[in-house]
Amino acid sequence: MAEAHQAVAFQFTVTPDGIDLQLCHEALRQIYLSGLHSWKKRFIRFKNGVMTGVYPGSPAGFMVVVVSYMSYNKYKQLDPSLGLIAKLGQHIPISRYMSTDSQKIVGGVLVGTGLWVTIIMIMRNVLKSLLSWHGWMHARHGSVSWSTRVWMVLVKVFSGRKPMLYSFQNSLPRLPVPSVKDTCRRYLESVRPLMDDEQFERMKGLAKDFEKNLGPRLQWYLKLKSWWASNYVSDWWEEYIYLRGRGPIMVNSNYYAMDFLYVFPTSIQAARAGNAIHAIMLYRRKLDRAQIKPHFSSCLFCLFVLFSSVPSLLTVGSSLSDTLQHMNESKHIAVYHKGRFYKVWMFYDGRLLLPREIEQQMERILADTSEPSPGEEKLAALTAGERTPWAKAREMYFSRGKNKLSLDAIEKAAFVVTLDDTEQRYKEANPVKSLDSYAKSLLHGKCYDRWFDKSFNLIVFKNGTMGLNAEHSWADAPIVGHLWEHVLSMDPLKLGYNEDGHCRGAPHPNLPGPQRLQWEIPAECQEVIEASLTVARTLADDVDSHIFPFSDFGKGLIKKCRTSPDAFIQIALQLAHYRDKGKFCLTYEASMTRLFREGRTETVRSCTMETCAFVRSMIRDETVICRSLLKQAAEKHQNMYRLAMTGGGIDRHLFCLYVVSKYLGEDSAFLKEVLSEPWRLSTSQTPLQQVELFDLVRHPEYVSSGGGFGPVADDGYGVSYIIVGDNLINFHISSKHSSPETDSHRFGGNIRQAMVDILALFQLDKKDIK
Incomplete structure (x- = not known):
C-alpha cells in the first residue's frame, strides 16, 4: 500500500576515496529497542518460571531459612553442615581449596537449602491435599460451615503470600477416575x-x-x-472431539462473544478497534508477566495458548487430523478488510502502541483503495469449509514462496482482526431482527471474512460495535470470557474516548504503516476456495439464530425462591422443550473440571426423573405439588453439577x-x-468471572451480553445464557432451518413463558418467600 515503509539499516557506495558507509541511526535504534524488549520479556519469563517452580516458597523464604539455620547452629556451637563437609572431605580434598570457616558456610548453605526444599515439598503436598477436598461445594448458599472456614484458613496459610498466575498448577490434584x-x-x-x-x-x-x-x-x-x-x-478430548473432525469448524465448533447490549462507546470503527486491540495486548502483557490474579482452585493452563495460536493448523500432507500449535513472541496482528490482509506491528520505539496509534493504523487500512489480488478476498473460506480440502490446498499452494510468507504472517499473528464493512447493533425499534443478525454475523459472517482457524478473531463492525469469534479446540469459553471481560472493562471506562469519538492521545508522526500481504493464488486453488465457500454458505444459511434479553426478572428474584439460578433456568429449559416438542430429550449442560490439573469440561445430564416429574405436573396444572417437585428437581440438578465438577x-x-x-x-x-445418542438440547451458561471489574448495581449495562454457539444436533437446539446482575438474563438460541421440528424463535417464546410460569408458583407478590 502507499503507506508502506521500508527501513534500511545501512548503505554503502564505492568511491575513488574508498567505501562510503552510511548508517541509518533510526533503524539501528529500532533494532536495539526491539532486542531490549525481547530480552526483558525473556528475563521476566525466567523470573516467573523460577518463582512458580519454588512455589509456595520464595527467594526471601530461602534467605530466612538459611540465615536462621546458620544463626541457630552458631548460637548452639554446632556444625552447620551436620557432618556433610567431613564426609565429603574423605573423598574430595576440600581442605586444600577452602578454609574451615568457608567449609562451614558452604555446608550450612547446602543443608539449609535442603531444609528449604523439604519445607516447600511439604507445603505443596499439604496444599494439594487441601485442594482435593470439595466439601465446601456442598454448603447451603449463603452459609459457611466451620469445616469450610478452617479449610479456607489452611489454604491461605499454605498458599504463600503472593501467588502468581500459574502458582497453583503443581498443587492442583489430578482428575480422579470414577468406578x-x-x-x-x-x-x-x-x-x-x-x-x-x-x-x-x-x-x-x-x-x-x-x-x-x-x-x-x-x-x-x-x-x-x-x-x-x-x-x-x-x-484425548482435544484430539478426538476437535482435531480429528473433518467437518467445518465454523458453526459446528467455533463460538462467539458479544459486545455491550445497550452501550455504544463510539461509532468510529477505527477508534473502537484501537482501544480493543490495545486492551487485548495489555492482557497479553499481564499474561506474559503472570500478573493475572489466579484462583486457587482453577486450572489456568489453557491461558498459555490464548495468543499466537493456530489451534487447527493442519498437518502438512495429512487429512486425518489437525494439530495444535503455539507460536511465541508474536509482535504483530493480522487484519482483514474488504478482501485484503495486512500485517500490523504492535510495537514501536520499544513499546506497545497506544490506542490512538493503533487507531491510526486502522485508519490507514480503511483508507486503502487497492483491490484484493485474485483469490485473496475469499481465501479464508478455506478455514470455513471441510478440513480435508484445506489440508490438500495448504500443502499444494501455501507451503512455499510468497503464499507461505503471507500465511505465516496470519498464523503467527497474536490474533486476527476483521474490520467488517457491515453494521450490527441492538436496535430498540427492531430488537429481534437486529440481535439475530448480530449473532449470525459473529458466528459465521460472510463465511470468508473470519480466519476460523485462529484462536480468536476480534470483529469490529462499521458502526463501532464489536465481538469475538473463537476456535474451540485449544480451550473452552470461560478462558475467552476472562479475556473479553478485561477488554470490555478497559474500553469505555479506563481507556475512554475523546468528545469526537476518537481514542485519547495523538497520532504518531513517524509510525510505519501496515504491510499489505501478497498472494499468488492460481486458478486451481481459487476453485477449491469457491467449493469450500459453497459448503460454508450452505451451513451458515441453515442456522436459525435467536437472541433475546429476558428482563422480566433475574437471579435476584430466583434466589428469593431459595433456588439455584442455574438449576431454575435448566428446569425452565426442560419445561420449554416439552412444550415445544411434546417430549423430553437427552440434555447436555457444560460444567467445568478446572478444580483439577488441565481440567476442561464435563457434562451435566439435566433431564432427570425429578425434572420430568415437575414438568408433567406443570403440564397437568397440579400447582399444589409443583413447588415441592421443583425443589426436588433443583436439588438433584445441584448434586449432579457438583459431581461433574468434582x-x-x-x-x-x-x-x-x-x-x-x-x-x-x-x-x-x-x-x-x-x-451414539444425540444431544438434542445442548446448553451452557456463560459465567461472569471477574465481578470486581463491573459495577452491576450502578451500571448493569456495562457487561457483555454473552455469547453463543451453533446447534449440536440437526433436529435440536443450542442454548447459551448469561446471568447479568440481578435483573437480566440473556439467552442465545440456535437451531437449523432445515429441521421441521425446531424453530429458535418459537423455542425462545417457550423459554420466556416457562420462566414466568415457574416464578409464579412462588407468588412473591404475596411475600410468601422471605
Whole structure:
C-alpha cells in the first residue's frame, strides 16, 4: 500500500576515496529497542518460571531459612553442615581449596537449602491435599460451615503470600477416575426418563454385561493413564472431539462473544478497534508477566495458548487430523478488510502502541483503495469449509514462496482482526431482527471474512460495535470470557474516548504503516476456495439464530425462591422443550473440571426423573405439588453439577473407556450405543468471572451480553445464557432451518413463558418467600 515503509539499516557506495558507509541511526535504534524488549520479556519469563517452580516458597523464604539455620547452629556451637563437609572431605580434598570457616558456610548453605526444599515439598503436598477436598461445594448458599472456614484458613496459610498466575498448577490434584460401577449406575439413572420399560431393561442388561466383563479391563488401562498423565481426559478430548473432525469448524465448533447490549462507546470503527486491540495486548502483557490474579482452585493452563495460536493448523500432507500449535513472541496482528490482509506491528520505539496509534493504523487500512489480488478476498473460506480440502490446498499452494510468507504472517499473528464493512447493533425499534443478525454475523459472517482457524478473531463492525469469534479446540469459553471481560472493562471506562469519538492521545508522526500481504493464488486453488465457500454458505444459511434479553426478572428474584439460578433456568429449559416438542430429550449442560490439573469440561445430564416429574405436573396444572417437585428437581440438578465438577461425571469417563476399547480392538455394544445418542438440547451458561471489574448495581449495562454457539444436533437446539446482575438474563438460541421440528424463535417464546410460569408458583407478590 502507499503507506508502506521500508527501513534500511545501512548503505554503502564505492568511491575513488574508498567505501562510503552510511548508517541509518533510526533503524539501528529500532533494532536495539526491539532486542531490549525481547530480552526483558525473556528475563521476566525466567523470573516467573523460577518463582512458580519454588512455589509456595520464595527467594526471601530461602534467605530466612538459611540465615536462621546458620544463626541457630552458631548460637548452639554446632556444625552447620551436620557432618556433610567431613564426609565429603574423605573423598574430595576440600581442605586444600577452602578454609574451615568457608567449609562451614558452604555446608550450612547446602543443608539449609535442603531444609528449604523439604519445607516447600511439604507445603505443596499439604496444599494439594487441601485442594482435593470439595466439601465446601456442598454448603447451603449463603452459609459457611466451620469445616469450610478452617479449610479456607489452611489454604491461605499454605498458599504463600503472593501467588502468581500459574502458582497453583503443581498443587492442583489430578482428575480422579470414577468406578465403572458408579458410572454405569449414574448413566442408567440419567436415561431412565427417556426410555420405555423395554428399552430400559435392554440397556440395563448391556450395562451389567459391560460392568462385569469388558469394563474392568478398560478401567485398568485408564487408571494407568491417570497415574502417568496430568489429566486422563484432556488430551484425548482435544484430539478426538476437535482435531480429528473433518467437518467445518465454523458453526459446528467455533463460538462467539458479544459486545455491550445497550452501550455504544463510539461509532468510529477505527477508534473502537484501537482501544480493543490495545486492551487485548495489555492482557497479553499481564499474561506474559503472570500478573493475572489466579484462583486457587482453577486450572489456568489453557491461558498459555490464548495468543499466537493456530489451534487447527493442519498437518502438512495429512487429512486425518489437525494439530495444535503455539507460536511465541508474536509482535504483530493480522487484519482483514474488504478482501485484503495486512500485517500490523504492535510495537514501536520499544513499546506497545497506544490506542490512538493503533487507531491510526486502522485508519490507514480503511483508507486503502487497492483491490484484493485474485483469490485473496475469499481465501479464508478455506478455514470455513471441510478440513480435508484445506489440508490438500495448504500443502499444494501455501507451503512455499510468497503464499507461505503471507500465511505465516496470519498464523503467527497474536490474533486476527476483521474490520467488517457491515453494521450490527441492538436496535430498540427492531430488537429481534437486529440481535439475530448480530449473532449470525459473529458466528459465521460472510463465511470468508473470519480466519476460523485462529484462536480468536476480534470483529469490529462499521458502526463501532464489536465481538469475538473463537476456535474451540485449544480451550473452552470461560478462558475467552476472562479475556473479553478485561477488554470490555478497559474500553469505555479506563481507556475512554475523546468528545469526537476518537481514542485519547495523538497520532504518531513517524509510525510505519501496515504491510499489505501478497498472494499468488492460481486458478486451481481459487476453485477449491469457491467449493469450500459453497459448503460454508450452505451451513451458515441453515442456522436459525435467536437472541433475546429476558428482563422480566433475574437471579435476584430466583434466589428469593431459595433456588439455584442455574438449576431454575435448566428446569425452565426442560419445561420449554416439552412444550415445544411434546417430549423430553437427552440434555447436555457444560460444567467445568478446572478444580483439577488441565481440567476442561464435563457434562451435566439435566433431564432427570425429578425434572420430568415437575414438568408433567406443570403440564397437568397440579400447582399444589409443583413447588415441592421443583425443589426436588433443583436439588438433584445441584448434586449432579457438583459431581461433574468434582470428577464424578459420567460422559468423560465413558468417552475415555470407549477410546481405550478402540485401541485394544474391542467392540462394546454398550459404549457404542451410549456414545451414539444425540444431544438434542445442548446448553451452557456463560459465567461472569471477574465481578470486581463491573459495577452491576450502578451500571448493569456495562457487561457483555454473552455469547453463543451453533446447534449440536440437526433436529435440536443450542442454548447459551448469561446471568447479568440481578435483573437480566440473556439467552442465545440456535437451531437449523432445515429441521421441521425446531424453530429458535418459537423455542425462545417457550423459554420466556416457562420462566414466568415457574416464578409464579412462588407468588412473591404475596411475600410468601422471605
